Amino acid sequence: MPHSDPPVAAEDDTAPESTARLEEDPAAAAASSSAEEEDVIMAEADGVQGVVEEHIPGAEPPSAQAQAGAEEADDDMVEITQEQRPGVKLEDLFDGEDSEDEEFPSSSNALKVEDQGAATADDAAAFELLRTYYQRCFPWRYMFQWLNHSPVPTNDFKHREFSLWLHNDAVMRYQSYMTSDLFRKDVLRLMPRRIEIGPVYTADPRDHKTFRNSTAFQALAKELCFDIDLTDYDDIRTCCDKANICHKCWRFITMAIKVLEAALREDFGFQHILWVFSGRRGVHAWVCDKKARTLDDQQRKAITGYLEVVTGGTQGGKKVNLRRPLHPHLSRSLDLLKDHFQQDVLEVQDPWRTAEKAEALLQQIPDPSLRAALRSKWEASPGRSSAAKWADIDALAQSGASSAALDPRDLLDAKQDVVLEHTYPRLDAKVTQQLKHLLKSPFVVHPGTGRVCVPIDRARLDAFDPLAVPTLQDLVREIDAWGGGGGGGGAEGVMADGGGLDVKPVQDWEKTSLKPYIEYFRSFVTALMKDEKEAAVKREREEEGVQVKVESLEF
Amino acid sequence: MNRIDAKRRNVLDHRKKQFADPSYKETHYPHRLNFYSTPPTADITLEQFEQWAIDRLRVLAELEACSFRNRTPAETAAHMKPLLDKYLPLDASSSGNSKLHAQRQKDHYSHFILRLAFASTEDLRRRFARVETMLFRLRFQTDDSRERAAFVRTLNLDWEPVPEEEKRALAPQLATTVGFGSGKRAQQVLDEDWCKVDWTRVPDLVRDRKVFLKGGKAYVPGREQQSMVLNTFTSRLERALELTARALPRLDEDDRLTPILNHLSKNFIAPDSSYNGSSAAIEGAEITARNIDNLSQHFPMCMAHLHRSLRRDAHLKHFGRLQYTLFLKGIGLNLEECLVFWRSSFSKITDDTFNKEYRYNVRHAYGDVGGDANRRSGGYSPYSCQKILTEHAPGPGDAHGCPYRHFSMENLATLLRASGVTDPKVLQGVMEDKESQKYHMACNRVFEHLHKAELKRAKDDGVMTAAQLETIVHPNEYFKRSYLLKHMGRQQQQGDVKMEG
Structure with missing residues (x-):
């Protein structure tokens, strides 16, 4: 069997439960989630809602062999569930009846309608x-x-909201878990295609209904998040549009990360910044410092205001309007972006090749006679490259084509604005501004592309290739292909108590191309926990008599 | 002798505190400004109680109105001065006025009375905190600089002065944040009083990039320290209002004050209060999904632009949909018709997508679904100009917002010409309004231009009262007035016929 051990052993404890209960929860979830007014916040989330349609092609196994493997796995499922039938509970039978009229692609449902195609x-x-x-x-x-932020479960985890997006489009908001194990179990039971992370509340989010109209249930803390999406660059990227990306436009993301990193670290003094590929066409940032987590909405708004440069809708005209002299943050950003502009924008994107686009550039030149001179020059040589056109501006200005009234300062300012318009990060501010805003968790699989939302190593930022990020199919194939005869159990939770073994067993993720990403994540988390621990110890010393127990337990 | 152990005694104390009689304390007012941290304890008459509150309310309502009309700080100050002198005078300590104590007492007491009146709901609390901050800012700016410094010192804000050395090292960066000309920059930077605070203390300065940031510390120039004082004022007031709200149910009251307080909070109605659905409906108008294209000639530019974008792209982004849905709700389009409207307008998508992604939001805006509070209050209120101008500035691809504010002049002129405004004088006027940030004025100017003939007739016939002709500050008001003016003749005729019959 190519699919070495479609985890029959590990499945034993979860499979019956999950096939039975899958049907009952989504309905309840749909009811509970649609009753929540907060749902409106999520309505604009990046195109997630159409994913069920996309799901089928995205999940198609890339090779015939894998296809066969997958079908075999399917057959295994038949056996398992049939074996389980005698021991099935009464409630499970009722659930089975309910599911007849649901178009819910759970595995058990698939069994019943097998002949559908x-x-x-x-x-x-x-x-x-x-x-x-x-x-x-x-x-x-x-x-x-x-x-x-600590080995022992604290309220940071226990009162954290998770929301699970199920396969029938229902969203279960306000889920929370006492331990990491319960979290894992619930995810395996419900098989969400997307997991989102919300804030830490003052109380257990599952009890939120009991706190209506009171101040007792409030969002306390969440990482400071940023969302950069390449669709916001559509008016300046020439290579792709909409949800498509390529290496050329990914450079915009690379520059954005550099600028934001610099601002967040140097200006705001944050240290623990996690960049995560969002699975398709952008990145998320999670700033995890304690100070960042406890910012209120107004302070979050202040940060977006500080960072936002490119503004205005489609009708707004000039998109960059900055006060002079430039704020230190902006002059530093310009320094960071200068080379990218030359290389990644002028050379690669060639944004002003067409006459129409070139006209837009001309509108930003402050002097009418210089504008006219440039226009006639460019009309004379159609197809002139953007780099040449950019150089023309200075060349003609120096040769005296501009009117005497033009202050070279103004021209420089206008050129700086153009550079920023084409390079400066474009943020989806709403994600940053609201403490309550949910954001897709790292390591979730993007349902459209099948790619894992992996963290991006800051040190190897330029080498990151969004099109080489492992997909679900890749990973499963890699585990199957692993010859090291790894541990039988496979599941990570089981590994922890395998104390009797001499050699540390190889965990499944270590067999895959996910390894470097998880290792990076581990080092990130370790550094974060170390900082938190030091802060806690310091607090403990300061607050006499209050004992904060810091011991490391294994989970 | 039995001693209660420390822990229990604390608990007793704490509980007793809530019901403790406030002990009388003579209050002194050494400063003109007041952070209102201690409540008043002296006796006043019932008449004073009501009168002082009303006087303060008058001032606050006018202040709020100023901000709705987009007045500049200087204009606001000029406008408020006579009102303040009349209702809530407050003189500097140096003036030697004999009424100094009485003035400050009235200021102190009226503030706390209004706190009681406006602590009940979150909406009122937020508005109260906002206008009180505006009042405080106004006074802070007009305060004598020496007295102001003395007052600030009493606040115990932990500011850390920036040492000379650091100032010198950071001079180039610091200079850019205060916008000094190129000349004697360095010297001016050194002359300024800089202080270092945690950036979270001055979020609005950070937002506008008015301070230099380094390692989480904001370097605030002396003249901006006002913003920090104001922030502290607001946050302390907000916290105090929360506490007041919690204490309110236990108000030990003999039904003399409650009616006054209720009355006060009801009168705190300002232009942005929810647009009343019943008063918006226009009799005889056919408000249906089919008829929107026809009605759109009466829409203000913001809505006309949304409508045009919708027709052009067969789509609108989130805030565009929200702004437009609420407006349509405001003109009297019911939920069913509204859903029909959106469904037919989004012609490029399937029913399934529509139901999944858009239907819920429209219903939510109408209060058809959502939490208890949303359903009870019938969804959101249509956005006022104030809200459209200040919240959710449009980003790339967005069509919402106020064209007078968020469009460039060229694009605005194109839009206006397309809507039939070609008079160069009007366009010039709009440009000037836009430049001086009087977006309402621009909108009203266009309205008056487009309804010139009707307005003249209305005035001649005396059909519309002066109140009906004051500045428009709500898109729905624009529609209503435009519709009524254009149909004035017809309605009157109908009326006449009826009278004859």
């Missing part, structure tokens, strides 16, 4: 892939430590 089989296969991923690759332990 290939689409359903693919669906089930995709579902199985996802299960394998959650079971064997998802870094549960580090996720827990990242959110909890």
Whole structure:
């Protein structure tokens, strides 16, 4: 069997439960989530809502062999569930009846409507892939430590909101978990195609209904988040548009990260900044410093205001309007972006090749006679490259084509504005501004592309290739291809108590190309926890008599 | 003798505090400004209680109105001066006025009375805190600089002065944040009083990039320290209002004060209060999904632009949809018609996508779904100009916002010409309004131009009262007035016929 051990052993404890309960929860979830007014906030989230349609092609196994493997896995499922039938509980039977009229692509449903065609089989296969991923690759332990900031479960984790997006488009808001293990179990039970992380509340989010109209249930803390999306660059990128990306336009993201990193570290003094590929066409940043987590909405708004440079809608005309002299943050950003502008914009994007686009550039030149001179020159040689056109501006200005009234300062300012318009990060401010805003968790699989939302190593930023990020299929194939005869259990949670073994068993994610990303994440989390611990110890010393227990337990 | 252990005694104390009789304390007012941290304890008459509160309310309402009309700080100060002198005079300590104590007492007491009146709901609390801050700012700016410095010192704000050495090292960066000309920059930087605070203390300065930031510390020049004082004022007031709200149910009261307080909070109605649905509906108008294209000639530019964008792209982004949906709701389009309207307008998408992604939001705006509070209050209120001007500035691809504010002049002129405003004089006027940030004026100017003939007739016939012709500060008011003016003749005729019959 190519699919060495479609985790039959590990499945034993979860499979019956999940196939049975899958049907009952989504309905409840749909009801509870649609009753929430906060849902409106999420309405604009980046194109996630159409994902069910996209899901099928995205999850298609890339090779015939894998296809066969997936189908076999499907067959295994039949066996498992049939074996389980005798021991099935009464409530499970009722649930089975309910599910008849639901178009819900759970594995058990797929069994019943098997003859409906290939689409359903693919669906089930995709579902199985996802299960394998959650079971064997998802870094549960580090996720827990990242959110909890300590080895022992604290309110940072226990009162944290998770929201799970199920396969029937229902969203379960206000989920929370006492331990990392319960979190893992619930995810395996519900198999969400997307997990979002919300704020830490003053109380357990599951109890939020009991706190209506009172100040007792409030968002306390969340990482300071940023969202950069390449669709916002559509008016200046020439290579792709909409949801498509390529290496050329990914450079915009690279420059954005550099600028934001500099501002967040040097100006605001933050240290723990995690950049995460959003799975398709952008990145998210999670600033995890304690100071950043406890910012209120007004302060978050202040940060976006400080960072925002490119403004105005499609009708706004000039998109960059800055006071002079430039604020130190802006002059530093310009320094960082200058080379990128030359290289990645002028050379690669060639934004003003067409006469129409060139006219837009001319509108930003402050002097009418210089504008006219440039226009006639460019009309004479159509197809002149953007780099040449950019150089023309200075050349003609110096040769005296501009009127005497033009202050060279004004021209420089206008040119700086153009550079910023074409390079400066464009943020989706709403994600940053609201403490309550949910954001997709790292290591979730993007349903459209099948790519894992991996963290980006700051030190190897320029080498990061969004098109080489492992997909779900890649990972499963890699585990199968691993010859090291790794531990039987496979699941990470099980590994921790395998104390009797001499050699540390190889965890499943270590067999895959996810390894460098998870290792980077681990080092990030370790550094964060170390800082938190030091702060806690310091606090403990200051507050006499109050005992804060800091011991490391294994989870 | 039995001694209660420390812990229990604390608990007793704490509980007793809530019901403790306030002990009388003579209050002195050494400064003109007041952070209102201690409540008043002396007796006043019921008449004073009401009168003082009303006087203060008058001032606050006028202040709020100024901000709605987009008055500049200088204009506001000029406008408020006579009112302040009349209702809430407050003189400097140096003036030697014999009424100094009485003035400050009235200021102190009226503030706390209004706190009681406006602590009940979050909406009122927020508005109260906002206008009180405006009043405080106004006074802070007009205060004598020496007295102001003395007052600030009493606040115990932990500011850390920037040492000379550091000042010198950072001079180039610091200079850019205060916008000094190129000349004697360095010297001016050194002359200024800089202080270092945690940046979270001055979010608005950070937002506008008016301070230099380094390692989480903001370097604030002396003249901007006002913003920090104001911030502290607001945050302390907000916290105090929360506490007041919690204490309110326990107000030990003999039904003399409650009616006054209720009355006060009801009168605190300003232009941005929710647009009343019933008064918005126009009799005889056919407000249906089909008829929107026809009605759009009466829309203000912001909505006309949204409508045009919608027709052009068969789509609007989130805030565009929200702004437009609420406006349509305001003109009397009911939920069913509104859903029909959006469904037919988004012609490029499937029913399934529409139901999944858009339907819920429209229903939510109408209060058809959502939390208890949303359903009870019938959804959101249509956005006022104030809200459109100040919140959710449009980003790339957005069509919402106020064209007078968020468009460049060229694009605005194009839009206006397309809507039939070609008179160069009007366009010139709009440009001037836009430059001086009087967006309302620009909008009203266009309205008056487009309805010149009707307005003249209305005035001649005396159909519209002066109140009906004052500045428009709500898009729905624009629509209503435009619709009524254009249909004035017809309605009157109908009326006449009826009378004859």
